[in-house]
Structures are given as C-alpha cells and as structure tokens.
Amino acid sequence: MSKALHQLKKHIDVSNPKTWVVIAAGVAGIVILVETRRRKRRATLLTREGLGAFVERFELLPFPQPPPPASRLLLSGFKFAVTDIFDVKGYVTGFGSTSWKRTHEEATKTAVAVTALLKNGATCVGKTVLDELSFGITGENMDFGSPTNPVLPSHIPGGSSSGSAVAVASQLVDFAIGTDTIGGVRVPASFCGILGYRPSHGTVSTIGVLPSSQSLDTVGWFARDPSILHRVGHILLQINPVEPRRVRNLMIADDLFQLSKVPKQKTVHVVNKVAENLSGFIPTVADPPLKLNSKKAVFSEFHDRAFTLLSIASMSGCCQVTVPLGKHEDFPISVSFIAFHGADKFLLDTVLDMYPSLQEQASITSNSLPLPDTNGDMDASELLKEKGNAAFKGRQWNKAVNYYTEAIKLNETNATYYCNRAAAYLELGCFQQAAEDCSKAILLDKKNVKAYLRRGTARESLLCYKEAAQDFKHALVLEPQNKVANLAEKRLRKLMS
Template identity: 60%
Template sequence: MSKLSKLNVSNPKVWVVIGVGIAGVLILAEVHRRRLNSKSIIKEDFGAFVERFELLPFPQPPPPAARLPLAGLAFAINDNIDVKGYVTGYGSADWKRTHEAAGKTAPVVTALLKNGVTCVGKTVMDELGFGMTGENVNYGTPTNPQKPSHIPGGSSSGSAVAVAAELVDFAIGTDTIGCIRMPASFCGVLGFRPSHGLVSTIGVLPNSQSLDTVGWFARDPSVLRRVGHVLLQLNPLEPKRTRRFIIADDLFQLSKVSKQKTVYAVGKVTEKLSGYQTPNHMNFGQYIASKVPSLKVFREESTNQQNGMSTLKALSSAMFLLQRYEFKTNHEEWIKSVKPKLGPDVSDCVRAAITTTPDSIKNLYKVRMEMRAALQSLLKDDGILVIPTVADPPPKLRAKKGLAAEFHDRVYALLAIATMSGGCQVTIPLGKHDDSPISVSFMASHGTDKFLLDTVVDIYSSLQEEVNIASSTSPLPDTNGNMDASELLKEKGNAAYKGKQWNKAVTYYTEAIKLNETNATYYSNRAAAYLELGCFQQAEDDCTKAIFLDKKNVKAYLRRGTARESLLFYKEALQDFKHALVLEPQNKIDGIRISKPAKDPFYRVVYVEFWKVLSLFRSLNPHLSKPQKHALHTLSAPFRLAPLHYHKLNSEKSSVN
C-alpha cells in the first residue's frame, strides 16, 4: 500500500488532477459567495418595490414660516396610485403592458409632497387589488421582515414591508376589504384605514369604489397622525373628549392570542390614563344582528339563526358581493379582452367577480347604510370599539393546500366591520405571540378620524409597556391559557352585592354574562341584585334564563318566585316555591317540605315566601267558600310561624353564589 502511495505522489498527472480539483472548489466557493451577495442585494429592499424613483418635496417656505409638518420624511406608494410619467401597474404585468403612463399625479401624493416629504418609489401589491396573501406572480412576494417564511398579507403588501423593514418612514396603500389592516398586523406595524370618502381617491385605480379607501402605514404613532392631519385636512384645535372603550368579547373568542396581551392590556392602560372610562364589554355579533336587519338576506340557510358569528359571516358575504359587483362594472371589459396572467388566488377572485350576478344590489347598499348607522349609534363621537385585527397568525408562504376556509371566515368576519360601516380603524402592533406578530384594532365611527388618531398617540407607549409586562409574566389560568374574565367579574359583582351596591353589582354581572352567556349563576346573581333594586320584571327574566340553563338551580326558582309574587303572579310564584322544595328529596309530607324552620335557614326562607303568597292570596280573595278556606288553612299550617323569621332571613335568601 505504501509503494502505491509513493508511485501516485511521484506521478505528475496526480498533481494536475489535484490542482484542477482545488481550482474547481475555489470556483464553486466564489459562485456561492456571489449568489449570497446577490441574495443580500435583493433583501436590501425585501422585495417591497416595483420600481424606485425620487419625487422631491415642494420647497420649504422661507423663515419665519413654520417648518413643513412632514419635512425630512420619506414615503412609498402602492402600485395603483398615479404618478405623472409612470405607468400605474396595478400589480399586474399585463395591466402595465396595456396602459399608458399617467398624465397627472394623484392628489394624495401631491398633498404629501407639498408638506415636505420625499417619495422614493412604488411598492408591490396583489394583482388588481385582490388577494390577501401578498404573493404576486409577476413581481414576487415581498419578504415579511417580522417572519420571513410567512406571508406579509395583502393586497398592500409592499407598502407594509417597506415600513416594517425601515426603508421608509411611512407608506401609502389602499384598503378595500382589509388590504392595509391585515398586512399591518402580519408585518407588525401601524396601519390606518380612514373613514370612507374622506381621503381623495382621484388618480387611484378602483377595485370597489363603495369600499375603497386610501390609507397608510407607519412605525411611529406621531408620524401616523401627522400624515392623517395632511390627508384628512384635520383641525388641530379640536377639544379633547373623554374616551369610552367597548371591548367586543365575542370577537376575541375567535383569536388565538392570549387576552393578557390584548383585552387586559387595554383595560390596564385605561385604568392608568386620565380621560378614559372603564371599558365596557359586549357581544358585538348579537348587536349587529339586532341593528342590521337586511343581513338576513345574506345569511346561509344552514345557519339562519341570528347568532353573532352567523351574522358577521353574512356581513362578509355581503361585502364580497358588493366588491365583486363593482369590480365587474369597472374592469370586466379589460379582463375579457386581455385575459391577464394572474396568480391562482387572484384568478379565483376575478373569476368570481366576472361571473357574479347579485340578485338584489339594493340590499347590498342597504346593509352598508344600516351598518354605518349601527356603529354611529354604538360609538357616537367618543366611543372606540376594540377588536382583534385578525384571528390567526400569518400563514406560511406558498401553503400547498392554500388557506383554509375557516381562516377566511374568521379574518373577514373581523375585517368586514369597518369595510361595511365606512368607519375608521387602526391596527396597533403588540409585539409577538408564539414568535408571530400580533395586534389589536381600535375602531371609531365615520368621521371621527382625528379622535382615533389622537387616541393612538395618547395610548401607544403605555399599551406597549403593558404588553411587555404581560409577555414577561406567566399566563393567567383558565381553559384557554387566559384569565377567566367572566369569573373575575362575577366575584366583583358578589363583592358589590355584599356591599349593598346593587347597581354596581348588576353592571358586573352583566359584563360577566357578555363574556359567558351559558352560566346560570351569573343570571341568578343578577336577579338577586335586581330584586334589591325593585326591578322585578328583570329579575324574573334573569331567573327564567338561569332555569333554562340549569333546571336544578334552586336559588333561581326562589328568586323568580319572589319576583312573581311582587308582580302579583301568585299562582306562578307558588309553583316556583313548590318546585324549589321538590328539588330537595328528603323530609317530604304530601309533597311539601316541613323541616324545622329554626334549624334550617333554607327551609325557613321557603316557608316565608310560601306564607307571604298565601297571605296575600287570602287578603285579595276575602269571599272564599268554606271548602276553599279549609283547604287554604290546611296548606298554610306549616308556615304560620315563618313571618317571625322573615327580616332576619331576608339576607340569607338573597345571598349570591
């Protein structure tokens, strides 16, 4: 073996082969290095831009005039916004090929340039303003800086990425059915959809003009507001108002994010800051079901009941129909003549739009009007609705099976609210959960954009602090990894009840019910508070609900009996008291318990209530026949001593769980 080695080493051909091999390795290494360098060059702009250019701002006014509000900032714009001399590509190579350069710059761009900002280019968007992923077959998919292996969200994907990657200070996009709010959430930046119709859409290619808005992304809330002041032409001197936060608890049930980082963080901040009321909680879906009757036309037959989620799904269905109808009106001729190359998701959307034939266009616009009125009634000019922006984290890129129908249903149930009401909405990033960007959204009624932008600036830093605290602490226990808010509210209600703060107790029990509508104890406890307030009809209704949920809830029968007695429904009250006795299996005589009152407060209470009913019945019916009087006397015999204990035991009767 050693001889063979010596022979090989002394052979010149061996050295030639070795030299060629080393050279090959060096060449491969250089090729690999260049590939890495080329990739790093591509990643410099994260694939956010379709084309780069520079539009300089208008000249600064001479001193002593104030500095322009956006001076020194840089921004980018979506590829559906006109700039003079450039073809507006609409995210599609075929659209760009078949259209001329714009003759004018869109007013929204001009307004920004006049206020000192520099435009540095156009950003990638989903073709024709459709799609929700941000994936584009013509220009590639912008890389999500927060989670590169996952989608950035669409359709204004490039604008969101440009801001998240710190390539610009802010970016302009468009939002039709969530095209700013979703990518803002997925990329971890602020995103603002203004009230419909308040920012000019002249020079912006339409997708669905009844739903289209021009909005913007930013990292800094003060920049977000400054851009808003320019585009919305806001009055900076409006008086500050007290803010009412309303948390849509049913919508947060859709979210997979810990409520410690969303609902409870918002609640903590409002406790610390001045000018904020304690947040109220509500079932938003049920509210919309009652306020937007035209939605019944769009509710699926299989879910025709008026529960909250079926209502919001019907709302998103109406939104899609309206979008498709208007897109078809705007672009059907071009689609049929050009037959553009589109990505699979966008192609499906376009096909659905071109083939759509809505039965009743009037109903679609009616839903839109009713939604705006419903939000105005709920929020007025000082209310802010708190909802999740989206329900799920950003999905992976190029998912083989596409996005699940459940994902679509959840995300558009949330996004349809502002879209169909025309109100303003801001997406606020809240860091990460399970390594994915998360956010919360604040929504205000149509025309209250300044109020909402001011709120974001006021609350942003405190909200981030609360989220950081929540991230560094253990999850508060409940079945979902979240604190059981309904039980906490019930305990607060019990404390208020014991402190004889009946109205406050009712408020806490009501909030607990909004979070959990299937807990009989919450209804029964609220009934006890209503009884103390003399609200007997409300108490009866609550007890009826509690009994429906728990047919063995003895306190609910007792409280309903008391309420019915006060409402003069003596026969029904008697039945409730008897039913409470039936639920106890021992010590029965002729179907009526006669345990010793002095030793058992529960039975003494029953005797008290039974005696009161019988006494009132006899006083209101003085002309009974002898057999009737005898029967009444026999029936009331076990209860004649009960009134002696009544005042002492009244509190025992009303104790809450």
C-alpha cells in the same frame, strides 16, 4: 467566412425551406431561454433589494419649504412609499400585474393623496408591491415576487398593500400609503407588527387611484411611530392641527375576541391595564400569518375568519386603526380600535395618547410570567388562580397570596386554591396560615397529597413533629413512592426518637 460556417454549409441545404424553419425555431428557443433567465434574475434582485418591497425606485422631491418666519412643513424630512395602485406622473401604474403594466400608458397626473404628502414636505422614494389587481389579503405576487415579512420571513406579509407595510416595518421609509378595501392596510399592518390606519370611507381622496371596489375603497397609511401616523392623517384628512383630544369612552366587542387564537390576556388585558374603565375592542385578524406557499385548502378558512372581523369597518364605512402589541409564540399580534364614520380625528388622537402605555403594558405582559391560553373560556376564579401561579413562579409571594385569596372568595369549595395559597404562605414563613389552608383543602379533597405534604412542612416548622409525621404518613399512603414524604417521615422519626 469562418471555418465553422464553411463546414455548416457543407452539411446543410440552405435552399430547403424546412431548414430555415428549424433554424428559426432554434433561435426562438434561445431567445425565450435568455428572457426567462433575465426575468428570474430580475425577480431575485427585487427580492434581495429592500426585502422585495419595491416594484421600482425613484425620487419625487417635496415642494419647497416656505420662507421664514413660517414653520417647517409638517412632513419635512420624512420619506414615504406608495403602493403601485397610485398614479405618479411619468410612471405606469402597474396594479400588481406585469400584463396590466405592459398594456397601459404612463400616468399624466399624480394622485391627489401623493401630491398632498409632497406639498407637506415628504419625499416619495418609490412604488411598492401589492396583490395582483389588489385582489387578496395575503400579499403574495407571482409577477413581482412576494415581499418578505421582516418580522416573520417564512410567513406571508399580508395584503393587499404588502410592499408598503414591509417597507415601513423594515425601516426603509418613515411611512407608506396603500389602499384598504377589505383589509388591504389593516392585515399587513398586523402581520408586520406596525401601525395601520383605514380612514372613514370617502374622507381621503381616491382621485388618481385605480379602483377595486369604489363603495369600499379607502386610502390608508402605515407607520411605526404614532406621531407620524397622526401627522399623515392630519394631511390626508385635512384636519386642523389642534391639541389632541383625550379618549373618553371605548367599547370592546368581547365576543369577537373568541375568534382570535391569541390569548385575551395579551390583548384585552393589555388595553384594560391602560384604561381601566374600558369595556371592549376587537382583534385585527383572527389568525396569525400563514406560511408562504401554504396549501390552497388552508386559505378558505383563513379568509372566512379574517373577513368576519375586517368586514365591520369595510361595510360600515367606519374608521379603524391597527395597533401592534408585541408577539405571541413568535407571531406578531395586534388589536384594532374602531370609531364611527367621521370620527377620524378622535381615533388618531386616541392612538397618539394611548400608544406609549399600550406598548409598555404589552412589554410587561410579554416579559413577565406566562399566563395560560384561556381565550376567555376560563371563569374568573380560575383566571385568578393562574395569575397567582404566575406570581408564585416569579417569587412574588404576597401577590400570589392576594390572587389566591380573590379566587377563594369567588369559589370556596376548590381545594386547589387553599393548597396553592398554603404554598405561598410557606414561602412567607406564615406557617400557621399555611397549616389552616391545608386543613381546609383536605376537608374538601381527602386525597390531596400536596395538602398533606405542605401541612406536614408547616407543622414541622411549628415544632409539631408528631402531627407533621402523621401528615407525611398520609401522603405515603396515597403515594407510596413519594420521595419528599419518605425523607420527611424518616427525618421526623429521628427527631422524636
């Protein structure tokens, strides 16, 4: 016995029962402290590895390839993840809850949807995080840690199938499957900037999937590449792989875009550019992703606005696809296409057909001149004026003239339209047209300083120095401190002296 224990025996009455109660309490406290630290370390590890997307990693190899001359399986070489709501033989389905996982047995069979993907050549690499009991659209989870949104790390990834979306967006897998009851696939797809598909209700087997609300539950999937989204859809929906059918007609729910905080120019404008004969579609969600750990008061309005849009497909049983369209003010944005129940092949074919053009137009819109955040509140003539302003800033003078001309056709009583077109004419060297536009602007607005300045510049270029000097003097009457008018008036005075 060590000296420490000898000393301890001298000071402790081991025959006293209270002594053992104190010792037991101390040991229990140490055990609890050690276990708490272990769980924290585990949670940290999960967060660091794969952005916290996975609950657990494993590998389920695909079924063997058929012998030649048969073609390779449709999903050969692709890796996928499954939300921890799907049964996988030999693993406990956690349902986003450590309590649930601790009190349930390992699955004896693998979910039908997972088996179908394995049969077609894909490799499953693990289970991913979801909202606890699949109840929520934020993607946050207290037990397993919230997956990190790779597009916007300080904001929520969206849920319920948050881990699957993050795994795809961070390129850890080629595609992933999750469930969409009230937006569980569509919301995280939108917030993580990837494709997300909710099929028609009842078209993909939910055998081996823990139910949230059987009348609304669907098995959905995520992908970065539309061709992979298309392939997975053909497997899960059991569609024959025939030539994709081109889109014939789409309808836009224009009123729903009034709910979105993203400018219509970055959504409606982009799709209309791809298919000029379209008349509408819907935003996926109304708001950008909330910041992590936002105050609870914020969530009520966020949910109400989100469910206004998400409930359309959920309640009708229709199929819906979320398509990313770049960013607005650093937030990922998307639009959704909805088709009637059973039109899944049509919708998948449409996305495959339109996706490259949509991304091209989204890129052009993002990289080109900024358009105002009108959200549909601006009339057509004002929108044309703003497009003209954007073209002017980009030194596209002829295009600016065309936009201003169209605006004038719609509203001939707006002095600003004439004045702005005059500025573009000046850049093109069309001084007579510029002077005429300024004269019209002044007739409509006697205090339009810019019109006097621009007409003065045009007249000076036409060698009409006296008339030009008068214009600059008028500008100085309206704005005595105007430096441009002051310098021009002095310059013309010297020329005429």
